[in-house]
Amino acid sequence: MNPPALVLEHVSRHFGGLKAVDDVSLTIQPCARHALIGPNGAGKTTLFNVISGELPATGGQISLFGEDVTRLAPHQRAARGIARTFQITKLFPNMTVIENMLLACEALDRRKLVMFRAVSSYADLNQRAAALVEQFGLSGRTHEVARNLSYGEQRKLEVALSLAGRPRLLLLDEPMAGLSAGESTSMHAMLEQLDPAIAVLLIEHDMDIAFAFAERVTVLHQGRMLTEGHKDEVSANLGVQQIYLGMGAAE
Numbered sequence: 001m002n003p004p005a006l007v008l009e010h011v012s013r014h015f016g017g018l019k020a021v022d023d024v025s026l027t028i029q030p031c032a033r034h035a036l037i038g039p040n041g042a043g044k045t046t047l048f049n050v051i052s053g054e055l056p057a058t059g060g061q062i063s064l065f066g067e068d069v070t071r072l073a074p075h076q077r078a079a080r081g082i083a084r085t086f087q088i089t090k091l092f093p094n095m096t097v098i099e100n101m102l103l104a105c106e107a108l109d110r111r112k113l114v115m116f117r118a119v120s121s122y123a124d125l126n127q128r129a130a131a132l133v134e135q136f137g138l139s140g141r142t143h144e145v146a147r148n149l150s151y152g153e154q155r156k157l158e159v160a161l162s163l164a165g166r167p168r169l170l171l172l173d174e175p176m177a178g179l180s181a182g183e184s185t186s187m188h189a190m191l192e193q194l195d196p197a198i199a200v201l202l203i204e205h206d207m208d209i210a211f212a213f214a215e216r217v218t219v220l221h222q223g224r225m226l227t228e229g230h231k232d233e234v235s236a237n238l239g240v241q242q243i244y245l246g247m248g249a250a251e
C-alpha cells in the first residue's frame with residue numbers, strides 16, 4: 001500500500017510562551033481533498049510553515065510519503081513532492097505571466113542540471129508552462145506583466161506556479177482570500193479541476209467552500225486540533241458550530 005502523503009505526529013510550534021501549534025497529529029492520504037479551518041490566529045499558516053519547512057517544529061515528527069522530513073530544509077521537502085502557496089501573493093511583478101511560469105517550471109524541473117539540454121526539452125518546458133497558464137484561465141494574459149493582472153488573476157497565477165514542480169502534496173493558504181464572489185467561484189472551479197492524484201490541503205475561511213471542496217476537515221483552535229473527520233461529522237460537531245455559528249452552549 002502507498003504510504004500517506006503526510007503524517008504529523010504530535011507536532012508543535014511555540015513562539016516563546018505562545019503555543020501557535022500545539023500537539024497536532026494528522027494523516028493526509030494520497031489524492032485526499034482536505035480542508036484546514038479555524039478562526040484567525042488558530043495556527044493554520046504556522047502549521048503550513050512547519051509542514052513545508054519554513055519554520056522548524058518545536059516538537060513532533062513530520063513524514064512525507066513515508067519519509068521522515070522533520071529536519072529537512074524547505075527545498076529538500078519540495079524535492080520530495082510538496083508545494084505550497086502563501087497567504088500573501090509572491091510573484092515577480094515585472095515579469096510576464098509566461099515568464100513567471102517558465103521560471104517556476106525551470107527552477108523545479110528535475111533536468112535543470114543537465115547542461116546540454118536537448119532543444120526538445122525546452123519545447124517541453126514551454127508547453128508545460130503554457131498548459132498551466134491555460135488551465136488557470138490566463139491564456140489571454142500570457143504576455144502581461146504580473147503587476148498588471150487583477151488581484152484574482154494574480155492568485156490564480158500563484159496556484160498555477162505551485163504546480164510547476166509536479167507536486168504530490170499541495171498546501172493552499174486561503175487562495176480565495178480577497179477575491180470577489182465571481183472570482184472565488186472561478187478559483188473554486190479551478191481547484192476542483194486539479195489532478196486527482198495530488199493530495200490537497202486547503203486553508204479556507206469560508207465554511208461553504210471548505211466543505212464543498214474537501215472530503216475531510218480538520219478544525220484548529222488556539223493551536224490545537226478541535227476535531228478532524230469526514231466533513232459530515234465535522235459539520236455536525238457542536239464545538240465547530242459554537243466557534244463558527246456563534247451557537248453558545250447556553251443558547
Ligand SMILES: Nc1ncnc2c1ncn2[C@@H]1O[C@H](COP(=O)(O)OP(=O)(O)OP(=O)(O)O)[C@@H](O)[C@H]1O
Binds near residue numbers: 039040
Ligand atoms: N513568526 C511569528 N512569531 C511570533 N508569533 C507568531 C509568528 N507567526 C505566527 N505567530 C502567532 O501564532 C498564532 C497563529 O498564527 P497563524 O498565522 O498561524 O494563524 P492563522 O490560523 O493562519 O490565522 P489567519 O486565519 O488570521 O491567517 C498567532 O497568535 C500569531 O500571532
Ligand SMILES: [Mg+2]
Binds near residue numbers: 045046
Ligand atoms: Mg493564516
